Amino acid sequence: MAKRNLNDLVAFVTVAREGSFTRAASILGVTQSALSQAIKALEARLEIRLLTRTTRSVSPTAAGERLLKAIGHRFDEIEAELDAITALRDKPAGSVRITSGDQVLKSVLLPKLVPLMREYPDINIEFDVCYGFRDIVADRFDAGVRLGEAIDQDMIAVPITPPLRMAAVAAPTYFATRPLPKKPQDLVNHNCINIRQSTRGGVYVWEFEKKGRELNFRASGQGIFNTSPHIVEAAVMGLGIAFLPEGEFAPYLDDGRLVRVLEDWCPPFPGYHLYYPSRRQPSPAFTLVVDALRL
Incomplete structure (x- = not known):
């Protein structure tokens, strides 16, 4: 039996996983044209279409999905073994x-x-x-x-x-005209800066605990972000109260640009x-x- 060149299979697995000829070509270090030709040659050899191409995306057909599941992990195992060889x-x-x-x-x-x-x-x-x-x-x-x-x-x-511990913080200018919250329920009267979870799409629910009593608060306010650095910046600017792991705020708490509240409601967690x-x-x-x- 004639030995087969496996380069076209590697090309197919990469394109199928990336969902893009552009990204796959970059990963493999080849041109998009060469990659496209390799996929076409593989499909011609197998006499079946493996990828569905549109102007915006690339996805495996039913046959392509089956081939990806059958061989994709084997290439991963080969890469792992090659990495392990470096022990020598x-x-x-x-x-x-x-x-x-x-x-x-x-x-x-x-x-x-x-x-x-x-x-x-x-x-x-x-x-x-x-x-x-x-x-x-x-x-x-x-x-x-x-x-x-x-x-x-x-x-x-x-x-x-x-x-780690969570921290609820705001700028001194924000609290200049508002009372400090003494318990999580007091946050209902404040402008809270929140984060939208990218995987679930929902807004994060603030979690507090004190002496074994857990309390979840669905914060609301004018600002919602999907990255924590921008939440920190908004808090420093005085937009409202932010709630993130304390390390995110450390330099601003140290120099007084942020003030911490509800600290007794924020116990350590893994x-x-x-x-x-x-x-x-x-x-x-x-x-x-x-x-x-x-x-």
């Missing part, structure tokens, strides 16, 4: 893809991983900033960063920060964790990343 080298090498929020990237990931990258120049790390819950398996990330209480049970979770599939076979590069981030 004098210096670990390979690529690691991590998705996280912006604040934890700046405060935890970069301070801990930049020294690692300097020490091991053959290790490449791709950082993806996302404020929603990414499916790291489907999106082919090696790991994600999420608060400990929000991680699925089938994942390995490694703590990378101590326990901090950020690095999480990844339990079935994942870690490469030497990935193991070094985990060890560098581990609390």
Whole structure:
């Protein structure tokens, strides 16, 4: 039996996963024209259409979906084994893809991983900033960063920060004409700055707890954002009361540009964790990343 060139299968898997010839071509380092020709040749060889193309998107046909499920994970396994081979080298090498929020990237990931990258120049790390819950398996990330209480049970979770606390804050100028809230129910009389959750589409419900009593408050106000840095900026400008992990506000609380309220209603909770599939076979590069981030 004649041996088949697997490049066209790699091309198909990449296009199907990315849903875009442009992104797939960038990942594979080829032109869109060459990629299109490879897919057409594969479809001609199999005598069946694998991808449905429109002016805006690309998606697998029923046959393409079946082929993707049959071979996609096998290419992932091959990549994992090739990464594992680097254990035989004098210096670990390979690529690691991590998705996280912006604040934890700046405060935890970069301070801990930049020294690692300097020490091991053959290790490449791709950082993806996302404020929603990414499916790291489907999106082919090696790991994600999420608060400990929000991680699925089938994942390995490694703590990378101590326990955290939420903080309700506002600028002194905001409180100049308004009373300080003494309990969460008082927020009903305030302009609250909220965040819309990108995965579920709903506005975040503020969660408070004091002496075992839990209280959820559906805050309302003039400003709703989908990124936390802009919430912080709006609070500093005096728009209203914001509610985020305290680390987001740290420099502004220190210099007095923000004032904290309801602190006795904000107990500690599990901090950020690095999480990844339990079935994942870690490469030497990935193991070094985990060890560098581990609390």
